Amino acid sequence: MIQRDGILEMTETPTQLTVLKARDFASDQDVRWCPGCGDYAILNQVRKVVAKIGATKENSVFVSGIGCSSRFPYYMDTYGMHSIHGRAPAFASGIKMANPELDVWVITGDGDSLSIGGNHLIHILRRNFNVKILMFNNRIYGLTKGQYSPTSEEGKRTKSSPMGAIDMPLSPLSVALAAESSFVARAVDVDKNLGSVIERVAMHEGSALVEIYQDCNIFNHGAYSYATDKDTKEDSVVRLEHGKPLIFGKDRDKGIWLDGNRKPRVVELGHGIKEEDLLIHDEHDESLAFLLSRMSHPEFPEPMGVFYQIKDKCYEDLLQEQVDSAIEAKGEPNLEALLNAGETFEVKA
Amino acid sequence: MAASTPPSEVTTEPSSDVPIGSKPLQELGSAVIRFAGDSGDGMQLAGTQFTDTSALFGNDVATLPDFPSEIRAPVGTVAGVSGFQINFSAGDIHTPGDEVNALIAMNPAAFKAHVADVQAGGIVVVNESEFTKVNLRKAGYPEGYNPLDDDEFDQKIRLYKVPITRLNEEALADSEMNAKGIGRCRNMFALGLIYWLYQRPLDATISYLESYFGKKKKLPAVAEANIKTLKAGYYFGETTEMFTVKYHVAKAEVAPGVYRKIGGNEAMTLGLAAAAHLAKKTLIYCSYPITPATDVLHYLAAMRHFGIKTFQAEDEIAAMCSAIGVAFGGQLGVTGTSGPGLALKAEGLNLAMMMELPVIVINVQRGGPSTGLPTKTEQSDLLQAMYGRNGDSPLVLLAAQSPSDCFNTAIEAVRIALKYMVPVVILSDGYIGNGAEPWRIPDVKDLKPIEVKHAQAVEGKEFQAYVRDENLSRPWAIPGTPGLEHRLGGLEKDSLSGNVSYDDENHQVMTDLRRLKVEKIAQDIPDLEIHGDPEGGDLLLVGWGGTYGSILTAVDQARAADKSVSSIHLRHMNPLPSNLGSILKKFKKVLVPELNTGQFRMMLRDKFLVDARGLNKVAGKPFLVNEIMQAIDLMLEDKIGDRQFLTPRLHKVEMETQDLDLSNYMEQS
Structure with missing residues (x-):
């Protein structure tokens, strides 16, 4: 197992253990996503990060549900489970209870985790199992060929919503924060910062949700073009850095400012507004994280990076502690004593 | 069986701490008694105490608790009646008994609900204080009618009208407790009276009351009041002119050994704990509360000191899936439920079958279909457990036959699951789960270890996750083992490597292999023995x-x-x-x-x-x-x-x- 540093010393990775390369984490199975799918970029970044942080193949477990993204475990030469639609968090919880030492990842999509698996998602997050959840959000059902998903925009026209979806979409990160997740972040599949966000989540201890904007180039191509096209992206996203003001724009001349009602406003720097007047990002501020999770295109630039992180005890460790303290109080397990507990009576021969 | 042996007059044997009786004593071979009252009347406690006392006394016992599914149904109504039946005997018994020899009815509704089950000439003790106009109306009797004045009953049964509520209040007149608290002790007065009637010692119940109310709940006044009224009930039986006879059921002739009273759900947990111990695995029980299986979770949650972990999942599905995760992770994953919960677990169970992972599912059956009769017993989940999954999905099915047999069944289920890498469903039911009987505690030395083989990497040989041994069992390769990295899933797999395979012939072969593996387990199953004529x-x-x-x-x-x-x-x-x-x-x-x-x-x-x-x-x-x-x-x-x-x-x-x-x-x- 690799040594984990405290949450603020994340950059100091123990390089001496990094013996594996990204390609060592590739299984012998052909990757079968559609050519041009955003999943490829994510797969590559994950392989790079696990190699970089010194994870081992034998101690890594990738668990998925059902959907395009859920084929992911087949492409990692680690332990893996391609489970049931929506249930990956439950399998991951069991694996963690059985062996808290394993590095357990959940790979899921917007339909898998927010629709059929919504219940399991919120409960793994609130319990704070040390499980890293990468949610590939393409705002569409890809494997079933293009129905609207829980994150599809209102009015989305698909084969199952020919007159436009009348469902209100939800924000995965708002859900994660409300579910007491101890780490919440967002990245874009083709963005150069994806690797650093995955590295941050890999080093986090506790339940973590990373929303990854992922392009389904067959059924929802361009859903995030505002955040990926060279011409628009700098004006459409704002990169979060702990302790730094929220500045964005091609010329880095715009920022986010909180008005007297704690409502975010887009402002231009220079007209009497200085950098220090802007909203300063604090990864440990839950209400700020929630506020950021509500900022959406086109009204706002969409925040990218780590929204929120706290350190808290993990479920699997608390459970083990209960076992240890019970054994300490009552002595080593003794089957004979267990069977003979309570009122017994002897019948003599 | 409940049939009483012909009474014979014998002299009184003094039981502990109570005066030697002067009334004639009838010796019975066995007796069936039933406590019935409002669901808040403490009838389950009175029944359990009577059972414990009788088991400790050396009788064979079998019980049948019967309670409404509402925690507190409307007071005084027939729907709210809770009952507890005990058959205790000097011989071997296997059922809680057909007909009731003695009924204790704490209110008119309990009388109405249960009197028909009393044998001709049987005893019915009623709490006369509760047969008020209001309560008679709540029980649904016609206006102006009181069954206690009905000659019809007088001819059929021996009716004893005891003002239990009032006598209990009088016994506790000096108590510091309020009227409500005093009222709640009346079940102990009734129990004391029945203890006298059947000549049971009071010690076990007194020590229970002292330890539960006195020590655990830190309510010594409550303990004292309960003990006082328990004794008052006993003395009332002795001194009143009402009862002309009392009964004695001798100790049963049973094999020597150390015994305890055990219920099916509790026996199941001890079996699981023993199996985990024998397999040197951590038992992780993942469950969602559901009647009548919840006690399994309760018992195991209290066994952290035995290294057992419990996980109260967010739903039945998560309970099933997390247990499978435990199995994949290399420990003993178990989940438990009842009928509607098994329906929810079907998808996960099917995946476990496909992944060929050892996981145990306990189904304490209740009345179905749908929500059905949650607190009542039935055996109607057999086909669901057998066939209730998509595709051809064979798995192993065991059925426990009595409360104590749940212990053996749990161990056998684990043994099969680990040997053959297959999910095993255990069918219990509400009757044996909640019922109790004496259990001869096995000697730990007699329990055979459960052998577990974990695959290890072999230099120069590629690991194949679905290659089989002579039992058609595939390797249990657990995360953390270098060189055995593999991926499992619900998609059809290649018959050797376990990689995803859409090959049509491979699917035929895999379907056959899954069936043949389960059929092969018959080699471990002992032949049935005919009870009766071996030649037919x-x-x-x-x-x-x-x-x-x-x-x-x-x-x-x-x-x-x-x-x-x-x-x-x-x-x-x-x-x-x-x-x-x-x-x-x-x-x-x-x-x-x-x-x-x-x-x-x-x-x-x-x-x-x-x-x-x-x-x-x-x-x-x-x-x-x-x-x-x-x-x-x-x-x-x-x-x-x-x-x-x-x-x-x-x-x-x-x-x-x-x-x-x-x-x-x-x-x-």
């Missing part, structure tokens, strides 16, 4: 699971009357014991009594083309021995004709009552 005879009763006691008792009685009746009882529902087919051929007729509409009968007919007939009951309660006796006679007398099954209606199994008059259920013009 006129009638064979085929039972399974929790009906063991009633069928055995009925067959013994029929045989005592020189009838050519035998029985076999199955604990292995899939695969079936190898000699079942040849046994069926030895008998002219086959009757399958089960608490459903004929599920195992259907399996038997399918597999053996045997003309099996059923005795099928879904009335929320176990079979009465007498119901089975009636069916035996109809079978032997060839009266059943072409009917596939018989149904007891109001405990009568008669040909003329078999067909419902459907016009009763239609709109009347």
Whole structure:
């Protein structure tokens, strides 16, 4: 197992253990996503990060549900489970209870985790199992060929919503924060910062949700073009850095400012507004994280990076502690004593 | 069986700490008593205490708790009546008893709900104080009618009117407790009175009250009051002129050893704990609360000191899936539920079958379908457990036959699951889960270790996750083991590597292999033994699971009357014991009594083309021995004709009552 540093010393990775390369984490199975799918970029970044942080193949477990993204475990030469639609968090919880030492990842999509698996998602997050959840959000059902998903925009026209979806979409990160997740972040599949966000989540201890904007180039191509096209992206996203003001724009001349009602406003720097007047990002501020999770295109630039992180005890460790303290109080397990507990009576021969 | 032996007058044996009685003592072979009252009246506690005391005293015991599914149904109504029946005996017994010898009715509703079950000439002690106008109305009696004044009952039963509420209040007049607190002690007054009537020692209950209220709850005043009224009830029996006789049930002749009273759900947990110990695995029990399986979670949650982890999942599905995650992670994953929960677990169970992972699912069956009768017993999940999954999904099915048998069944389930890498479903039911009996505690040295093999990497050899051993079992390769990295999933897999395969011939082979593996487990299943005539005879009763006691008792009685009746009882529902087919051929007729509409009968007919007939009951309660006796006679007398099954209606199994008059259920013009 690799040594984990405290949450603020994340950059100091123990390089001496990094013996594996990204390609060592590739299984012998052909990757079968559609050519041009955003999943490829994510797969590559994950392989790079696990190699970089010194994870081992034998101690890594990738668990998925059902959907395009859920084929992911087949492409990692680690332990893996391609489970049931929506249930990956439950399998991951069991694996963690059985062996808290394993590095357990959940790979899921917007339909898998927010629709059929919504219940399991919120409960793994609130319990704070040390499980890293990468949610590939393409705002569409890809494997079933293009129905609207829980994150599809209102009015989305698909084969199952020919007159436009009348469902209100939800924000995965708002859900994660409300579910007491101890780490919440967002990245874009083709963005150069994806690797650093995955590295941050890999080093986090506790339940973590990373929303990854992922392009389904067959059924929802361009859903995030505002955040990926060279011409628009700098004006459409704002990169979060702990302790730094929220500045964005091609010329880095715009920022986010909180008005007297704690409502975010887009402002231009220079007209009497200085950098220090802007909203300063604090990864440990839950209400700020929630506020950021509500900022959406086109009204706002969409925040990218780590929204929120706290350190808290993990479920699997608390459970083990209960076992240890019970054994300490009552002595080593003794089957004979267990069977003979309570009122017994002897019948003599 | 509940039938009392002829009374004989013997001299009184003093029981501890109570005065030596002066009234005549009748010796009984066995007795069935039932406590009944409002669901808040503490009848389950009184019944449990009576059971514990009788077990400690050395009787054989069998119990049947019966309570409403509402925690507190409307006070005083028939719907809110809670009952607890105990059969205790000087001989071997297998059922809680058909007819009640003594009923304790704490209010008019309890009287109304239970008096019909009392044997002719049986004892009924009523709490007279509660037979008020208001309570009689709540119980649904007509205005101005009081059953205690009805001569009809006087002729049928021995009615004892005891103002329990008032006597309890008087006994506790000096107590510092408020009126409500005092009122809640009245179950102990009733228990004390019944202890006297059956000459039971008070020690066990006194020590329970001291430890539960006195020490655990830190309410010494409550403990003291309960003990005081318990004794008052006892002395009341002794001194009042009301009771002219008291009873004694001698110790049962049982094999030597150390015993404890055990309920089925508790025995199941001890079996799981023992199995984990024998396999050197951590037991992780993942469950979602559901009646009547929740006690399994309660018991195991209290066993952290035994290294056991419990996980209260967010739903039945997560409970199933997390247990599978535990198995994948290399420990002993178990989940437990009841019927509707098993439906929710079907998808996960199917995945475990596909992944060939060892996981245990306990299903404490209750009355179905749908939410059904949560607190009542039934055996109607057999087909769901057997077939209730998409695709061809064979798995192993065991059925526990009595409360203490849950211990053995749990160990056997784990043994099979780990040896063959297969999910095992255990069918228990509400009756054996909540019922109790004395259990001879096994010697730990007699429990065989459970061998577990974990795959290890072999230099220069590629690991194949689905290559099989001589038992058709695939390797259990657990994360953390270098060189065995592999991926499992619900997609069809290559028959050796385990990689995803859409090959059509491979799917045929894998489907065959999964079936053959389960069939192979029959090699570990002992042959069935015929109870009765090993060479065959006129009638064979085929039972399974929790009906063991009633069928055995009925067959013994029929045989005592020189009838050519035998029985076999199955604990292995899939695969079936190898000699079942040849046994069926030895008998002219086959009757399958089960608490459903004929599920195992259907399996038997399918597999053996045997003309099996059923005795099928879904009335929320176990079979009465007498119901089975009636069916035996109809079978032997060839009266059943072409009917596939018989149904007891109001405990009568008669040909003329078999067909419902459907016009009763239609709109009347």
